[in-house]
Amino acid sequence: MTTPDPAGGADLHLELPAEGPRRTALTRALRDAVRSGRLAGGTRLPPYRTLAADLGLARNAVADAYAELVAEGWFTARQGSGTRVAERAATTAVRAGAPGPSPSAPRHDLLQGKPDPASFPRSAWAASARRALTAAPTEAFGPGDPQGRPELRQALADYLSRARGVRTTPANIVICSGFANGLHLLASVRPRDWAVEAYGLPFHHGILETSGVRAHPIPVDEDGAGTTELPSRARTLLLTPAHQFPTGGRLLPARRAAAVEWARSTGGVIVEDDYDGEFRYDRKPVGAVQGLAPEHVVYAGSLSKSLSPAIRLGWLVLPDHLVDRVLAAKGLRESWASALDQLALADFITCDAYDRHVRRMRKRYRQRRDQLLSALSAQAPHLRVTGISAGLHAVLELPPNHEAPALAAARAAGLALDGLSTYHHPAAPPPSREGLVIGYAALPDAAFGRALDALSEVIRRVTA
């Protein structure tokens, strides 16, 4: 099997208006084509030069339009296989257009990043919300403090210290509406050069790019990011130490120490994205790097994996010298996160409902992981599965030139999942690894069983 012909891609008919800026018109036409479903998720786009020739545009105009749509999440840029329509973009577009299942929506959703929506603790949350509404001081219903409710900052300071080894006080915590919001804020207050892991979420890469950050990718292996040699210009280092995203490694203690030493000696700042640190299956959860050097690490967490992305709450634990600057960037008047959700979460944590939920989900997700591992080992015992000691997803490693065909077969079988290359930073050297990133947390039991059957069949065919 070979890498797909780079000159290929979807046959694409676009009509641009005769007047006005051409690049803007192209960006809009491509976006509309995705939203309307004309361009399905996973579709490969024509190379720049082909589309530029078709439309009589400069090649750069097409490249810029693609880059903008990657940053917005409509497209994904895959190393070595061009630009594609994001699976999620198509799913969302279809859902927004016509509620309910649609014939073109994937039948089996194994996309990473989603906790189980059916396990949301509705009664416990409603009880916390009611208690919080009853107990809240009157001023809680007035204009919010951009830093966040003091009740929540206190509850988080206690919880993060106890559960994640974070050393902080409520004064150093800023509530935001999720990790992406926090990353936006940090990008606006830190110098331009950031070291980032060679693998990460394209959405985060896009946020940094649109914020004017110059990203310097650093290599990633099974022991996490290579922090022992960092780009000399970088003043900020974005890491996923507990469970490298998405490749799954845990940052080696020596590499943690090297990162902290780098921050101390250069005055740099580590941004620790602890996106799924609560879900560790093989031992006690790995403590946060922040605990080693609170004055040099921003610890960032959110509810998106541990409870639900429907509650838009995240938190930054900041070194003293960054608190005022992040608050200024946040602005005095836009306290994005719902004060009611903040108060409910403070109660939810304080009454131990959060701990109970995490324990329950850890057990459930471990069972799901085990189910995935048996299915994969039955079908392809020669393939390695990595990143399995934590989180809500695993990586099935594939031999060279197998990822693109596997993704094509998966799409044909109605499976929604991503390849490793989706997460590879476009500025990093070409990746030597291929694989499938498999989310195992979100589906109901029966649907998960069917998805595993479909996945096994795809793997059997592709590796036959």
Next chain:
Amino acid sequence: MTTPDPAGGADLHLELPAEGPRRTALTRALRDAVRSGRLAGGTRLPPYRTLAADLGLARNAVADAYAELVAEGWFTARQGSGTRVAERAATTAVRAGAPGPSPSAPRHDLLQGKPDPASFPRSAWAASARRALTAAPTEAFGPGDPQGRPELRQALADYLSRARGVRTTPANIVICSGFANGLHLLASVRPRDWAVEAYGLPFHHGILETSGVRAHPIPVDEDGAGTTELPSRARTLLLTPAHQFPTGGRLLPARRAAAVEWARSTGGVIVEDDYDGEFRYDRKPVGAVQGLAPEHVVYAGSLSKSLSPAIRLGWLVLPDHLVDRVLAAKGLRESWASALDQLALADFITCDAYDRHVRRMRKRYRQRRDQLLSALSAQAPHLRVTGISAGLHAVLELPPNHEAPALAAARAAGLALDGLSTYHHPAAPPPSREGLVIGYAALPDAAFGRALDALSEVIRRVTA
């Protein structure tokens, strides 16, 4: 009395680091001075040239730093009296720094823009939240649709049609986290030139400015904005037709028609900020301009006045041609508004609790307004009070050269309120009106009585 000496302003000692960009250092030092309380709310800053000379900086660097801090809400630029520390900035800084009343915090808060926090319908909201949590489909706890929950969009389409004369469908509504968030989104999808009312919220002016919008102020009188002659370059027109903010006029029917005709003939878009349209005291609420021309008007509303700014929910009702563009700007992955709050609000509207709350508050705020009017007419029967037929604030008009002394006296008496000049667009011709903008909704009854006494005393002295 004379306008304060423009060469005056606070005596200000700042130390900037020897290295690094000077303007950034100055911006940071000024921000820190406000946050730490060194620069109190209302303090007038030195003119550019004075501070520039003191610090050995270019005058432009100081002007830029002031402009940035105005955009962020820390400073306000008052026509004819220089730049001042925002009252709100100091209040927030004090509150964030030390919870509880502080000696430097104003004793009487008559700042506009805040509904009564004590009237928040805690039980009714908790009931809606519980019902919504019980009834929500499983997918509601998964990743959100950036457009917003369908339940809420349906409830809003029905409500806005019934209560505000808006003509729309759920497909044209995009949920956001408040008007400011909506304005950000619109600024990013509309061409650069906007016509704005000569009076408005500095925070909104700042959002437009940081989004690269070129604002063309249009005059405002007691019949609202002058829409019969619009700047030829403008393609977007930002209006507060129901109750001009903050001067209080209701847009004349002929001017509504002129605005719509302008939009139809030029392909322009009207952005209708209906910030307090529900609170009309003299007749039936004025219907939305949007109802006249749904394809040319973006109708924007939020909960910030009608219920509470603590629930970060707003909505844009968009013409067909803007829906996809606004959704693209919003991004596929950041559905900022809490899905739980959205579901709770959908229930709250559907079960008529929202209507009941608005009726109850309309009665309460009208009583408050009457109380304010009797206090003012007892003290200063010769002064006009305008904008009284709607909303949560009124304007006490003052003779020339009386606003600055009145504000100084108010500050000395522990009263927090703004002058009309705070809301005057810096690019508009110098204003001919002076006055005080008095918020009457937020204080508890006893505190409101005391605030009115203090205000009466200030007015007696200043107009004696």
